[in-house]
Amino acid sequence: MADRAPVTAFPTHAVTNQPTEYLPCDLWATDAPLRDAVRREGAAWAEPALASLGTAAGSEAVMALGELANRHPPRLRAFDARGRRLDEVEFHPAYHELMTLAFGRRLHAIAWAHPRPGGHVAHAALGYLLTQAEAGVLCPVAMTYAAVPVLRAQPDLAAAWLPRLLSDRYDGRALPVSEKTGATIGMAMTEKQGGSDVRANSTRAAPLGSAAGPGAEHALTGHKWFCSAPMSDAFLTLAHTDKGLSCFLVPRWRPDGTRNAIRLQRLKDKLGNRSNASAEIEYDKAWAVMVGEDGRGIATILDMVHHTRLDCAMAAAGLMRAALARALHHATHRTAFGRNLRRHPLMGAVLADLALEVEAATALVMRVARAFDEAEADTAPHPFARPFARLAVAVAKYWITKRCPAVVGEALECHGGNGYVEEGGMPRLYREAPLNAIWEGSGNVIALDVLRTLEREPGARDALEDELAVIRGMDGRLDARIADIRAMLSNRNALELQGRRLVERLALALQAGLLLRHAPGAVADAFCASRLGGDWGLVFGTLPPGVDVVAILARAEG
Template sequence: MAFMNGETHQVFNQPKALEHYNAYLADRVLQYWQQRFDGGWGTEFLTDFGARVGGDLQQAGFLANKCLPELHTHNRFGERIDQVDYHPSYHQLMQHAIEHGHCSLPWQKPQAGSHVVRSTLAVLHTHADPGSGCPLTMTFASVPAISVQPSVAKLWLPKIFANHYDGDNKPWFEKQGVTIGMAMTEKQGGSDVRANTTTATPLNASGPGELYSLLGHKWFCSAPMSDAFLVLAKMDDTQLSCFLVPRWCEDGQKNAIYLQRLKDKLGNQSNASSEIEFRGAQGWLLGEPGRGIATIIQMVALTRYDCMLGSSALMMQAAKEAIWHTSGRSVFGKNLHQQPLMLNVLADLALEAEAALAISMRIAHALDNMADEKQAALVRSATAIGKYWICKRAVQHTYEAMECVGGVGYVQDNVLSRLYKEAPVNAIWEGSGNVQCLDLLRVFNREPDTLKVFLEELELARQANPLYAKKLDSAYRLLEDKAHLEVQARRVIETLAQLWQAACLLIYGDEDIADAFVTARFSDHGFHQYGCLDSGIDMAKIVARFMPKGDH
């Protein structure tokens, strides 16, 4: 074989990248769960969205994570500006998502399947860039908390619902559309927000909807160029209350919010996270004094749900990338994805990803039916379970997918390295694993009917599989040991999470996928590592179901 001068070989047996494709149409599993839960009306809309995600927004995602946000505290004249500049690709991602209703769809079109369609959209956007999903999520989730105060909602909600992105550094009242951030965590408190020391005093009149002056600091404030932030601060040193703090005051002056630095994070790099100080920043009180946690928890509940979606999306994308890559590689006389051991690993990754997506979409379906008390109760209990389990599983899952691809997956210009670095963030933010466990126990203690509703959901699948029924009985025994419930909370929540995944697959999913998941997770010889499926499972069918539609 002759080579040109200086060349030593030809490149062969390397697959094409998974790019220039429709990310929605290529994903049979995502389409299945969207349509299973009343979201079929969004197919045309999502097809258009998926074309951009698998097209030019792929490159935008890489650029936004390479050309990172930069903080400028002062301009060249020495004036304090507290401005974060983003690469144009970040604004491209934000604009596309907001114009398609990422932040507003269920609030604008409250119909059957609206949360499901919006959730499908969020999963697809994460394929392009998870980091920009943070301000999108916070803006979406802020609506119930802002709605607590009608006078403030009248000013802000129309701009959230406008589906218009404006990334310029100018007052909110000069914009057609806005984004919303959140600042709760302080250095000394972390998850214990009652330890917060930020204070609020009335500027003039006091009470709901009035302006207050805030003094204090926040250890984490994501998306600091948002137009306003939901903030917890204490009134009279005791009453922890919730405020909406704009970046610009109504007189057109910059609000007294000072950016100290941007966090140098492991992942989630396209999203700027900052430390800030309030030095007399103005903010409207939302709701009654002392009701801050009750107000902001309405936002946190939805951001935790989006953590479920985000981690599910990471696993979905990781499994597809691994299957796509190995199907384009030949080793020992076969395509790599057909080799028995690799097939086992890929099928296991696909099972885990679909189970995560299934319960995420089940919650979206419940959010679409909150008028039903049982569906509302399911949201209150199951979100903590799903957030805990899916976000933890994503870390090992994305690593295993990266290992399937090999050294090519470890380099920075492969999407799998980004997915792996991104994976831990959802488990840490919006309440770490232990916080989710304790919150779940508190819900069960204060609202025992929520546990009853969740167990009723699990009981629906009892007759479908004997292994499942046996595992369900073991969960009851764990719950009965009330003396050790807190110390064993992780065991309890992990058991309930896997049972819920299995139940969702058994009730709503493909029969073969459901049986494979139950066998893999609940049989006596089950293993925790991926790639240990029983030989009787049809692994080729599972992998074929997950294979992205496209051309090598």
């Protein structure tokens, strides 16, 4: 019998030329565009809270919670062991820990609990940081944040609900709200036959007494195709009365302490956002209270939609930043073809192009958040603050959410095959990337809403002119774009067909103006040359000659 060869270590098992671990990463300290935007738009007072969350959200522990919450998605428990209806959703403990983090940092309440200039900017910046760890919890947080102005319009409901909605204590227990230390609000508008056309809804509301109008009790019967965050303590929803589509608050528990007749039919098996539950629900004569004027439910609930659109734009920008940061880290610590990967001109051009997109998105989100602050201030800086906020949030939501999948996809490719592997984190970002373009109004709905706002909202066109007047004359390429926008607006017969084109141009003009005023010259010039000047290809990495890639990447790394 021949002697066996001695056992030796396999030389191929040595790991070389692989990046160091991305985590921990201080998400605030490494993001100069975010820090500058927060200070510029009025929330410098929130820097300690933002710095603290930036450290926490970029820690290995919190990032691991996001992974766990996605690997172990929520489960429906329709019945208990004895056959009694529960209509509850079970979450992995990681989800509850993330919700506790979000509520403890007052992400949902910082704009409302102690109002001060910059409150909505602080809210947007906190969400931008947390979404880089896990985006799923942003849905119930965003709904709770956005429900506050709707409930404030109904003083009796506000008195009962706001103390718990604005609490910094997350309480995930299935109990009547009177027994809880904190509460969340969800939303249920769309139905299977209508989708975004909520006027096609068939849910009916029958009065439970002789009273009518705001605050009146009703019984709701109908099926909702999408219910966001179905374990919320209450939902804002739409149903028909004799006067038309109206808005209602539907708690999970009746006033007598029994479970309300909200039947969870199934959970949606979604592409991404898997840590967050979305459900089909049935109202089986569910107890509800009317919110706002009878027959004007869409107008009432639009205040909530208006605020959730800010969070859609913010979350998309945060996802883009997370993807860029990971791509930069990989390229910085990887060698290919004899030199550092990011030093290759082609890779540098790709990374710089992505960095331009992310900084422009960040700047626009924070500017829109400031518009929310101005719109709600007792003395707005100009008479068009409210219509500008209404218009700009739709423009930002449309454009930034559309750019998100392209940015995340290109950033994933920077990793090569490693980008396609779950352990690296990029696939989860990629699955999440399309979501915010669909929720709270898909592209065509948003484009039509921008056109409708410009046509019908008093002061909307004046608000736009005011904003464009500030940036006119700063760059010839921007001036040409502004002239193009004016020409499109003057041709009303072709506006609907050109709706997407108009909104895209509006977004790019606003972004370019912000960068020209506030970003380093290398960033602003490259953005204008590529996005406005026409010297750009159809994919990232096709920037014009002469762009200062080194300066742009240094800015992106904070």
